[in-house]
Amino acid sequence: xxxxxxxxxxxxxxxxxxxxxxxxxxxxxxxxxxxxxxxxxxxxxxxxxxxxxxxxxxxxxxxxxxxxxxxxxxxxxxxxxxxxxxxxxxxxxxxxxxxxxxxxxxxxxxxxxxxxxxxxxxxxxxxxxxxxxxxxxxxxxxxxxxxxxxxxxxxxxxxxxxxxxxxxxxxxxxxxxxxxxxxxxxxxxxxxxxxxxxxxxxxxxxxxxxxxxxxxxxxxxxxxxxxxxxxxxxxxxxxxxxxxxxxxxxxxxxxxxxxxxxxxxxxxxxxxxxxxxxxxxxxxxxxxxxxxxxxxxxxxxxxxxxxxxxxxxxx
Amino acid sequence: xxxxxxxxxxxxxxxxxxxxxxxxxxxxxxxxxxxxxxxxxxxxxxxxxxxxxxxxxxxxxxxxxxxxxxxxxxxxxxxxxxxxxxxxxxxxxxxxxxxxxxxxxxxxxxxxxxxxxxxxxxxxxxxxxxxxxxxxxxxxxxxxxxxxxxxxxxxxxxxxxxxxxxxxxxxxxxxxxxxxxxxxxxxxxxxxxxxxxxxxxxxxxxxxxxxxxxxxxxxxxxxxxxxxxxxxxxxxxxxxxxxxxxxxxxxxxxxxxxxxxxxxxxxxxxxxxxxxxxxxxxxxxxxxxxxxxxxxxxxxxxxxxxxxxxxxxxxxxxxxxxxxxxxxxxxxxxxxxxxxxxxxxxxxxxxxxxxxxxxxxxxxxxxxxxxxxxxxxxxxxxxxxxxxxxxxxxxxxxxxxxxxxxxxxxxxxxxxxxxxxxxxxx
Numbered sequence: 001x002x003x004x005x006x007x008x009x010x011x012x013x014x015x016x017x018x019x020x021x022x023x024x025x026x027x028x029x030x031x032x033x034x035x036x037x038x039x040x041x042x043x044x045x046x047x048x049x050x051x052x053x054x055x056x057x058x059x060x061x062x063x064x065x066x067x068x069x070x071x072x073x074x075x076x077x078x079x080x081x082x083x084x085x086x087x088x089x090x091x092x093x094x095x096x097x098x099x100x101x102x103x104x105x106x107x108x109x110x111x112x113x114x115x116x117x118x119x120x121x122x123x124x125x126x127x128x129x130x131x132x133x134x135x136x137x138x139x140x141x142x143x144x145x146x147x148x149x150x151x152x153x154x155x156x157x158x159x160x161x162x163x164x165x166x167x168x169x170x171x172x173x174x175x176x177x178x179x180x181x182x183x184x185x186x187x188x189x190x191x192x193x194x195x196x197x198x199x200x201x202x203x204x205x206x207x208x209x210x211x212x213x214x215x216x217x218x219x220x221x222x223x224x225x226x227x228x229x230x231x232x233x234x235x236x237x238x239x240x241x242x243x244x245x246x247x248x249x250x251x252x253x254x255x256x257x258x259x260x261x262x263x264x265x266x267x268x269x270x271x272x273x274x275x276x277x278x279x280x281x282x283x284x285x286x287x288x289x290x291x292x293x294x295x296x297x298x299x300x301x302x303x304x305x306x307x308x309x310x311x312x313x314x315x
Numbered sequence: 316x317x318x319x320x321x322x323x324x325x326x327x328x329x330x331x332x333x334x335x336x337x338x339x340x341x342x343x344x345x346x347x348x349x350x351x352x353x354x355x356x357x358x359x360x361x362x363x364x365x366x367x368x369x370x371x372x373x374x375x376x377x378x379x380x381x382x383x384x385x386x387x388x389x390x391x392x393x394x395x396x397x398x399x400x401x402x403x404x405x406x407x408x409x410x411x412x413x414x415x416x417x418x419x420x421x422x423x424x425x426x427x428x429x430x431x432x433x434x435x436x437x438x439x440x441x442x443x444x445x446x447x448x449x450x451x452x453x454x455x456x457x458x459x460x461x462x463x464x465x466x467x468x469x470x471x472x473x474x475x476x477x478x479x480x481x482x483x484x485x486x487x488x489x490x491x492x493x494x495x496x497x498x499x500x501x502x503x504x505x506x507x508x509x510x511x512x513x514x515x516x517x518x519x520x521x522x523x524x525x526x527x528x529x530x531x532x533x534x535x536x537x538x539x540x541x542x543x544x545x546x547x548x549x550x551x552x553x554x555x556x557x558x559x560x561x562x563x564x565x566x567x568x569x570x571x572x573x574x575x576x577x578x579x580x581x582x583x584x585x586x587x588x589x590x591x592x593x594x595x596x597x598x599x600x601x602x603x604x605x606x607x608x609x610x611x612x613x614x615x616x617x618x619x620x621x622x623x624x625x626x627x628x629x630x631x632x633x634x635x636x637x638x639x640x641x642x643x644x645x646x647x648x649x650x651x652x653x654x655x656x657x658x659x660x661x662x663x664x665x666x667x668x669x670x671x672x673x674x675x676x677x678x679x680x681x682x683x684x685x686x687x688x689x690x691x692x693x694x695x696x697x698x699x700x701x702x703x704x705x706x707x708x709x710x711x712x713x714x715x716x717x718x719x720x721x722x723x724x725x726x727x728x729x730x731x732x733x734x735x736x737x738x739x740x741x
């Protein structure tokens with residue numbers, strides 16, 4: 001459902017068109033070739049478009065998967081406001097997004113800046129730091145995480161050296177979401193790689209000139225790095241918010257598909273899945289999916305709106 | 316996995332790598348191809364295939380296309396296949412999903428085929444498991460119950476006598492548990508099980524003279540019983556016999572990884588068909604006891620359960636062949652010899668007796684436990700109403716709230732009843 005915002009955020013990515021061939025016949029031939037290359041995309045789109053509109057229709061029906069859908073108008077949407085579990089899942093998702101996205105972007109930027117200082121073996125370090133983001137949403141790593149944060153896990157053993165009696169990180173409802181947020185922060189790899197590419201594009205002469213003028217490190221960061229990097233930060237921010245609102249695997253694996261303990265890791269998408277597939281309320285689940293789309297669109301629009309105050313596009 | 320899924324040791328870790336199954340209609344030549352699906356591991360598949368080979372030998376022209384995967388994705392896939400109008404002929408059906416499917420006409424009423432399938436060999440306790448009104452929508456693929464296993468070696472080491480498993484009370488359990496924890500100085504907890512596992516609280520509810528779900532498909536359990544259950548566990552926890560809040564981090568998992576095999580617990584509740592695996596993991600030191608309170612309660616609490624049912628889709632193009640296969644799996648001793656106890660004790664009592672001697676000793680013990688239980692007067696249990704799986708979700712959340720003291724047992728119980736009633740009412 002979510003289309004990439006890449007083109008919109010990075011105007012420089014839009015390449016200037018090649019000089020068009022002259023004559024209508026030539027143009028037709030050129031177009032045919034173009035559509036031919038697009039064909040796989042069109043075929044692929046069918047598999048997206050059809051379920052897309054099917055779910056829009058189902059959102060207004062009572063559909064239990066086994067009997068045919070019954071049109072009920074807006075009842076599913078009205079029910080959502082009265083569903084305490086849904087409100088709980090929204091809260092979990094919001095807390096997760098608004099805590100973990102800024103922290104993981106900060107971590108990504110910090111590591112990118114360290115790596116940008118021209119250390120030897122950069123590709124190796126880059127790969128090492130990128131690796132977790134490939135694995136972070138995978139079942140194996142979430143399980144590994146469960147062991148690291150287990151009652152007798154590494155984290156509690158470490159805390160034990162300082163005389164701290166660590167909590168039950170994964171089974172205590174007060175800590176389970178925190179544990180997942182830490183996992184998310186650790187998977188800062190893809191924004192980091194993008195930050196790194198952005199940092200490399202900042203001309204060194206700016207820093208040299210600033211250093212000559214006696215600017216401190218912090219000053220150089222504030223006045224050169226941040227403004228010139230702001231389009232990249234903006235891009236990463238939007239990508240991360242969108243991805244984070246759709247979190248599923250972490251909550252699913254942490255507590256055997258239940259979003260526990262006590263629904264403390266019941267992400268919105270996890271609850272949607274439970275409604276659709278465990279409780280046979282596919283109409284309600286579809287309504288939830290479309291509501292999530294609206295929520296994500298609203299936050300993306302809000303971020304775009306604020307962009308003019310802090311994103312710097314003139315080079 | 317959930318309360319009724321007792322009897323299978325499935326890890327959600329496999330959730331992402333289940334075997335796909337799809338497309339059932341590739342009839343080979345002029346014969347009939349049945350599509351049969353279940354959840355389970357490769358060992359179960361091997362044993363099942365052996366039985367199916369016997370069936371195909373005896374039934375020329377019928378071939379069987381099997382598909383299996385882990386229980387979580389199985390559930391999703393099955394629902395999706397029904398939605399797509401591509402239902403399998405014969406399928407494993409979870410107890411708590413039965414009415415979700417049956418009430419919507421998706422399953423075949425076996426009573427309409429009573430000439431083709433003989434269910435007279437099943438005990439009343441077994442044959443009523445899939446009964447809804449006057450219809451029968453499935454046959455237990457095997458039978459199990461829950462049992463209490465106790466580590467005899469730990470009891471001996473800490474000088475605590477193992478109580479008499481037929482007559483012990485919940486107080487006896489608490490005393491035993493406290494004794495172990497005290498004597499081991501907290502290294503081993505005397506007992507531990509999950510408050511939110513439906514199979515556990517259901518037995519306790521029945522002992523108090525209530526049905527968790529009533530015959531009319533309503534919630535029968537009262538707030539007082541749920542509160543007493545929370546307080547029973549909370550009391551043992553306060554005394555030290557039961558582990559502190561947050562101790563149970565990993566639900567499910569294999570017997571080898573269980574807390575009792577690791578020596579962190581001296582006793583716990585297991586599905587009886589897993590006894591072989593658990594006893595092996597515990598070095599053969601387990602005693603199999605009944606659930607406490609069976610002789611002190613208003614009535615018996617234990618019931619015969621099944622890891623899953625076999626059901627036939629009402630949309631099956633080959634219902635007769637599917638039913639013939641189901642009859643074979645249920646009533647032919649050769650079939651049960653091939654499958655063993657992978658899905659519990661054979662539902663047909665005489666088949667169970669017949670294959671018992673060929674089983675391993677631990678399996679025989681569990682089988683005896685079940686055969687004995689079936690011979691006793693147990694109050695009938697009623698199947699889950701639609702919405703039953705939501706009831707489990709509520710119980711799961713509230714039990715944790717109570718475990719961590721975020722809600723009192725009384726408040727938690729009241730909230731559970733309110734939410735569960737709402738879920739069942741739809």
